[in-house]
Amino acid sequence: MNTQIPYTPKNKIRIVTAASLFDGHDAAINIMRRIIQATGVEVIHLGHDRSVEEVVNTAIQEDANAIAMTSYQGGHNEYFKYMYDLLKEKGAGHIKIFGGGGGVILPSEIEELHAYGITKIYSPDDGRALGLQGMINDLVQKADFPVGDVLNGEAEHLEEKNPRAIARVISAAENFPEIAKETLDKIHAANETFKIPVLGITGTGGAGKSSLVDELVRRFLIDFPEKTIGLISVDPSKRKTGGALLGDRIRMNAINNPRVYMRSLATRQSNLALSKYVAEAIQVLKAAKYDLIILETSGIGQSDTEILDHSDVSLYVMTPEFGAATQLEKIDMLDFADLVALNKFDKRGALDAIRDVKKQYQRNHNLWDVDTDKMPIFGTIASQFNDPGMNTLYKSIMDKIIEKTGADLQSTFEITREMSEKIFVIPPHRTRYLSEIAENNRKYDETALTQVEVAQKLYGIFKTICSVANVNSSEAENALIIKSGINQDEILKQVQNDKEKTDFLGLLLKEFDRVKMNLDPYNWEILLTWEEKVNKYKNPVYSFKVRDKEIKIETHTESLSHSQIPKVALPKYQAWGDILKWNLQENVPGEFPFASGLYPFKREGEDPTRMFAGEGGPERTNRRFHYVSLGMPAKRLSTAFDSVTLYGNDPDHRPDIYGKIGNAGVSICCLDDAKKLYSGFDLSHPATSVSMTINGPAPMLLGFFMNAAIDQNCEKYIRENGIEAEVEKKKKEVYDDKGLERPRYNGELPEGNDGLGLMLLGLTGDQVLPADIYQDIKVKTLAQVRGTVQADILKEDQAQNTCIFSTEFALRLMGDVQEYFIKQNVRNFYSVSISGYHIAEAGANPITQLAFTLANGFTYVEYYLSRGMNINDFGTNLSFFFSNGIDPEYAVIGRVARKIWAKAMKNKYGANERAQMLKYHIQTSGRSLHAQEIDFNDIRTTLQALYAIYDNCNSLHTNAYDEAITTPTEESVRRAMAIQLIINKELGLAKNENPIQGSFIIEELTDLVEEAVLAEFDRITERGGVLGAMETMYQRSKIQEESLYYETLKHTGEFPIIGVNTFLSSKGSPTVIPAEVIRATEEEKQFQIQTLENLHKAKAQEVANQIEIIQNAAISNQNIFEKLMDAAKVCSLGQITKALFEVGGQYRRNM
DSSP states (O other): OOOOOOOOOSSOOEEEEEESSOTHHHHHHHHHHHHHHHTTOEEEEOOSSOOHHHHHHHHHHTTOSEEEEEOOSSOHHHHHHHHHHHHHHTTOTTSEEEEEOGGGSOHHHHHHHHHHTOSEEEOHHHHHHHHHHHHHHHHHHHTOOOSSSOOOSGGGGTTTTOHHHHHHHHHHHHHOHHHHHHHHHHHHHHHTTOOOOEEEEEEOTTSOHHHHHHHHHHHHHHHOTTOOEEEEEEEOBOTTTSOEEEOSGGGOSTTOSTTEEEEEEEOOSTTOSSOTTHHHHHHHHHHTTOSEEEEEOOOOSSOOOGGGGTOSEEEEEEOSOOOSGGGGGGOTHHHHOSEEEEOOTTSTTHHHHHHHHHHHHHHHTTOTTSOGGGSSEEEOOTTSTTOHHHHHHHHHHHHHHHHHHOOSOOOOOOOOSOOOOOOOSSOGGGTTHHHHHHHHHHHHHHHHHHHHHHHHHHHHHHHHHHHHTTOOSHHHHHHHEETTEEOHHHHHHHTTTOHHHHHHHHHHHHHHHHHHTTSOHHHHHHHHTHHHHHHHHHSSEEEEEETTEEEEEESEEEOTTOOEEESSOOOOOOSHHHHHHHHHHTOSTTSTTOTTOSSSSOOTTOOSBOEEEOOSSHHHHHHHHHHHHTTOSSEEEEEEBOHHHHTTOOOOSSHHHHTTTTSSSBOOOSHHHHHHHTTTSOTTSTTEEEEEEOOTTHHHHHHHHHHHHHHHHHHHHHHHTTOHHHHHHHHHHHTGGGTOOOOOOOSOOOTTOOOTTOTTTTSOGGGTSOHHHHHHHHHHHHHHOOEEEOOOHHHIIIIIOOOOBOHHHHHHHHHHHHHHHHHTTOOSEESEEEESHHHHHTTOOHHHHHHHHHHHHHHHHHHHHHTTOOHHHHGGGEEEEEEEOSSGGGGSHHHHHHHHHHHIIIIISOOOHHHHOOOEEEEEOSTTOOSBSTHHHHHHHHHHHHHHHHTTOSEEEOOOTTTTTSSOOHHHHHHHHHHHHHHHHTOGGGGSSOTTTTOHHHHHHHHHHHHHHHHHHHHHHHTTHHHHHHHTTHHHHHHHHHHHHHHHHHHHTSSOOBTTTBSOOTTOOOBOOOSSOOOOOHHHHHHHHHHHHHHHHHHHHHHHHHHHHHHHHHHTTOOHHHHHHHHHHHOOHHHHHHHHHHHHOBOOOOO
16 A cells, blocks of 8 residues: 655645544544644544534634544434534534544435535545545545635624634634735724733643633633633644644533633744734634633743733643752743642642742742742642632632723632642552552462472472382372371381381482472462362362352263263373462462353353343333343343433434434433333343443433332332232322323333333332332342443543543542442442453553553552442452454453452452452454454454353353444344354353363463563553553553554555455455444434423422432532432433532543
8 A cells, every 4th residue: 555645735724623422433533633633734623522513613613624523323414414504504604524434324324415515424435445644635635725815894793702703804814914904903993992801821731721721711601600701722833744733622611602712723833832813813802802811822841921912911830840949940931920820739749849839939029028828829730620729720810800900800709718639539659559469460470480399399309209119009199198298107118128218218208398398388288189179070060159059060061972071171280380380370260360260160051141232212122132032041131322321411302412312322311211121121130130331421320220120129019019009199190180191111012021110110119118118129129130330430531432520520429339339238230340342442452451451440449448448348349341352362361351350359459259250241342343244244253252252251242243334133133142152052162161271372372461461550550550641641542552553554454354455355345235224213212302301390399309419419528329329210311410510520531
């Protein structure tokens, strides 16, 4: 493949990039925007989960030439059309729209979108034909037109604060100064007569200016409900390409408000922190009569005082990491700034730093008689929600603006006297936890090696003793080994008449005892009982205990040829060193370090098969669940949610929400939806387990699920006691008497659904049953339900991006859920599924996936320990979830994970055996599902399923072959399940449960991957642990680099993919068009909106009360989840999300 030369733009081009959703698409749009920048374009990047309105407003305010979006997961047709309509409606129809979304956007849909007016949707085949740079060249060329070369009386509309007019005048000033001159002269003249305050903010690069500005804007909008604010933000242009990353908007949540206008400018010249057009841009905003204007410069160097020429009040933002105090003497801005913010005040040495800055400020301003504490220097942590330091800074800025300009901006903002204090998730003295784990595990391995050498020596001496004493049979040899060592009397008896031999044996026995002093007594015990262990697996029946229940299992299966196939095969080693090494590093399934599995044998009659579903409304997914689980002994229901639910939103008529309802997942917005979704499945039955793939809003969905399970048991009680009339009476009172429609299951019940869970639709058990009976049922139910909720917020921040709350708040919610589980004795439900799947999907290689996932897992351990929880109480509520690709390392991902976890939990944290067991679910790789030759995907999935089953995973989800192009169909889901059923039921070798043990390559890979993971632990420690590394986006950068590496090799053909870049069909293996496209129907979407509206009408009074309770719990540091369990009975998902945003803060996106 030839290297493509980037296109050189003729005009200054500005493009807004964003992702309508999440997943690998966040990585994809990042790769795209980098190439667009390198092609000489100024890029305003917005990141993931952006509504059409946000993108359109940005494009208009920024006067962009084009918008480049990635959008998939259904709803893309509505999304793009709504964007086109909204641009037109706002008078910006000239802005071109480009998009992509993999094979999910069908060729017919692409044609339809092009006909509608979308400039270009790139398909996977375009990508293959054009290459990455070729695709970007095409996009940039199509967007290469002048902006601002004509003015049509825009100046007349500035005072109306018309964003299009403001934007166009600024663009004209920037691109065509001679055309803009006349208009600007008029503006200058008009501005002479009134004064609008300008706050200038400058500072070092990476000091957190954007987050700090966002927090100032948020406070300003709360403080002044009527006032408006204009922002100008400057970022440096790249000298080499002329491109620029205008990256301030991505960090800001508060600016998406009709009272805010923001414009990003590139410096368009080197070495300067400001664009020469800044002065004009400020004049334009003044002419638009904004009440306050904030100018934020690019952070370059320290000598940047140019901002003073443009501002009335200046704020300098720095961090505590400026080096020695003498460095402060070089910072010009400390001479001139009205206020200084020492942001990132949680960094080491912050208190010393603020003292040094205050002293320097005092010296620079000759304020010798003023107390240093009165200096306008403020410690802030802008990234932390509602930070007291930020409150103080905001109030001081407003006071300073009034003092210097007399502006009408009297702040009534309440501030407290506390100082900024970081709410630590991991206590600072514990940030080395990952390296401690690496050291602990390496020490275990070193000790094991020395012990193995001792055992091998002992074996040599023992064999010599037996040879000298003429002991020849293995039975006789074994009889000589006793608890204390060797039976000396028995040995010497053999040679009692031969003095020479007696003396020699005496020496050997002494040497044996001397060497044995170095052997751990536990290890001698292993050697003593080895024969017994081997025989246990030779006997026809093996019995063991699980939670006080004795389980008897046959140790062999019979083949059609009547061979006895052992379920567990043991090595035939003779030498003690070999036996000991195998026991310490491998061992049988069910024994430490659990290399080959957690339980002695797999449970009979329960395959690890999961039934996967999620589409349309709850009723359709319920039908699918019943269809795929009919006749199966265990119901293991894996639920995928639509992106409306994933982001904590309620269904809505707004097109970019409406399009996503029930697409690529099920729409669940309230308790009734959850009841319908799982109706007909007894959620308290030991053979039922439910897994929910949800992260940001996990606590809310968990609240819905738990209440659905409790109400099912209330329903059983109501039926057993014949009090159905009470339910009817209550429904009449709550619905019929108020003229409201009763909630109902939409359509017929499927085969297998007996209606359990539907009696109390629209009600909860506590409205019908006496309080004590309800409480009793609740307690029993919580102890019985089994399943898992994903809830892993760390990997979301690192890879997939369905974060909705600020990371600290999201972690606090997870901790609250875990605390609640311990208190309520929820033993069989996992409070988190620590996931590597999404890390792999975003592009990580297998080693990075495993290392990041385990590191995240240990971070939860450290966090829960710091909250005072006991490791044995929460260890059992943690589970893991990996992706299985086709790389060699995936053959050992499970065994390495189990070993690292067990060694750390046992030896470092002192956890009991149950907490040492790492339970994990595998899903075959989504990245290896290709949109070309989709039939081949099943071959890849089969090989990945083999890896997983041979490695003894606890449960397995096989992807459907058509998932690359559509939501899986019933036929494709059955085929996917058949893959693992055939392996488990038909493949002869899979009747053995440890088939990969004893393989040289498996042992080699295990050691290699284990060491690579521990090395990554050390790299993360160097960056301050998992959370410290996340601050510099270490994980995200690494994932994206690995993703790009794979994509490049795929494009060049160096990495062969059959049917994609090699072995193509005679037609060139084009992207496959699905025969059946699964999308939510109009009727389903309308029914979901109607369900929501009915709920809001029926429960309006209780909602306000419940919202206040959860918000108070958040503010006063109580357990939020405990209160959420009650709120989930009456509130919709969106109501709870919105309420928690107000007290916990919204997620702030990263570049």
